[in-house]
Amino acid sequence: MATPHQTRRPDELTLEVVDLIGAVVARYHEEYEEAAAEHALTGAQARLLSLLSLEPLPMRKLAQRLRCEPSNVTGIVDRLEARGLVERRPDPADRRVKLAAVTEEGRGVARGLRESLRFAREPLAGLSEEERVSLRGLLRRMLGDVVPR
Amino acid sequence: MATPHQTRRPDELTLEVVDLIGAVVARYHEEYEEAAAEHALTGAQARLLSLLSLEPLPMRKLAQRLRCEPSNVTGIVDRLEARGLVERRPDPADRRVKLAAVTEEGRGVARGLRESLRFAREPLAGLSEEERVSLRGLLRRMLGDVVPR
DNA sequence: TATTGTTATACTCTATAACTATA
């Protein structure tokens, strides 16, 4: 509690870290889009497919997870469904609800997507186990000690 | 060099770190889009404006920095120019080139954008100086010790 | 000929509002 600014201006070190985080974000995104493109998917399609590969979800819930309007989900699921990667199922409990679920083929594509995400390997390859533990702790604290989502 | 896999499957710790990085990326993006929206800018417009606030750039160079096709830059600059935040200037050295440059008003918006980026303060606020130094080192090594871009 | 920026085109993602079928 040393700086008397109303807004608290970030110091040099903090700015450096923020820049580095920006670089990580940029790189992560590039590689994610690349991996998606390798499977002829857009970023949004890849994210939706990955979500569904864990469990079937109502369209509404899908929109919440993707942080977009429900009307958008319709189109994304439409395109994945046209490719046979996803299907819509009725919800026995509520006839208004449609559950989106991956097909077998979709599950395979989701797996391939996950595996072609180089980010899981390369950038961390240079770090020792001890350093990874350290990084994990720092990132957790940055994110507020809560495992988000 | 212990795992005899062809592809090398990431271990538990690595996967955890990758997930955390994913969470950081998601949060960074949300906050960036929010900050942009506060100034009635889209993400792409905000990125382009931020770039130009450092120095005027040819349309071509701008496309390289944004990692998109030059034809897209035309539209983004059009919209920023319509709002008076950016202008096109001739390049005295090459009459084919158009230099995009921020206006005074654009410079102000870019500054406001930078300041409303909470990511520079909040998430790092919980870390001590020593921890930030440690995080900086780890992120640098992750990014290959090269300060990218 | 090669390069710079633009235009034309088509597709995807996005939000908003209005609609339908259920609840």
Next chain:
DNA sequence: TATAGTTATAGAGTATAACAATA
């Protein structure tokens, strides 16, 4: 009446291909 999903619409970003002006 409230909710789930869809449709209609419009704007923005994206890539590709073709083009005019300049090098």
